Amino acid sequence: MGKVRVSELIEHFDLKLVSGEKGIEREIVTSDISRPGLEMAGFFTYYPAERMQLLGKTELSFFGALSKEDRLERTAKLCSDETPCIVVSRGLDIPQELIDAAHASNVPLLSSSLKTTRLSGLVTNYLETRLAPMTSVHGVLVDVYGVGVLLTGDSGVGKSETALELVKRGHRLVADDSVEIRQAGENELVGNAPELIQHLLEIRGLGIINVMTLFGAGAVRNYKKVSLIIHLEFWNPEKMYDRLGLEEDHTQMVDTPLPRLTLPVRPGRNLAVIVEVASMNFRLKKMGVHAAKQFSDRLNDALKENK
Incomplete structure (x- = not known):
């Protein structure tokens, strides 16, 4: 509080x-x-x-x-x-x-x-x-196609680098490293950066950069509603990752449950593009279009016909 x-x-x-x-x-x-x-x-x-x-x-x-x-x-x-x-x-x-x-x-x-x-x-x-009730989270908050995406994961997994690539692709940075999240209303969380690190991004080997100075005022936002959590983790070959998208995981933050995706990280994966697609897919689900469920229904119908 x-x-x-x-x-x-x-x-x-x-x-x-x-x-x-x-x-x-x-x-x-x-x-x-x-x-x-x-x-x-x-x-x-x-x-x-x-x-x-x-x-x-x-x-x-x-x-x-x-x-x-x-x-x-x-x-x-x-x-x-x-x-x-x-x-x-x-x-x-x-x-x-x-x-x-x-x-x-x-x-x-x-x-x-x-x-x-x-x-x-x-x-x-x-x-x-x-x-409002508030919590501080280690992560990066970006505005991707109007969706507030909170990137979380262990230190060094590539959160800031992914955010930098997203900014280069025209999206906006809200906060890097530390995100203050407040309960703005019922089932509504709003995130912002602490004043000390506002508009700053830390890239290992490069140091701290000012996103607004480098990319312009259109590359940053002071606050954004948090709608989706994407957790980045190093690829674990022994772990089974969701390949259809039928399972929906949620994480409780302050007093609000948020949808959570887990993305495995390994060389060759373009995380920025995956985050973009995840944001667009999230918006489609909100509009009632669920590709995984549609595929599952079509598959069940095909099996019934074969029987």
Whole structure:
């Protein structure tokens, strides 16, 4: 699970810090956002203090109609030790009671010029992405014909070299060596490269190359949905490899099962072409065209006719 600090939220959305500057390193632990309407009315029994609090025109209009004593009481309860931050939308004027309470409790009080609904949607999407379950995988992620292919295998098996050949053939590199994979939605995984090694590719004997500098901006992507895993392994003559494609293997990654192919590697095999064909075949299967099953059905029909 990722972590988001309030300071990162300020920088990403260009928010204005009004008060509570000592708390800008507080962590936001949930993507849920609270609009404390009931709390403004004095009902704090189920106050979700651990969420980011978003105040819009409706909440502040109601707050302005309260008595001085009520405003002091509500703002004191609103700015709890668990509250990561409070954001006021639309660039609205912020009541002094809220500014004082945020300063006293070190709760960052922020202001945005965006409309409340728009800001809520943007922040929710940002937090869901950053706080999504994540894992780091040793491999190479490439975009081949629109299919996010994760190449895995032992060190030295040829993952990076295959990716380089794919880039030369017009496909795009997402990440090499280390791939960060996040659960972006139900049964949807998105992979990207760590910022430190973004757009870089390591080729043994050649060193580190910058793919975007060498091949142009069209040769790279910052992130891609992972749809298929292709595991490269050194050819084992004692192992039986699937020759028909009827068997479908899956690997569980984060909380999502992904289809997995195993490709044996030996001199003379053009792995880049095989990965291209595997990607196109994966797309055909998604469209309902399964060559192996069609062949199996035709074979069964032929056997029945012979009988």
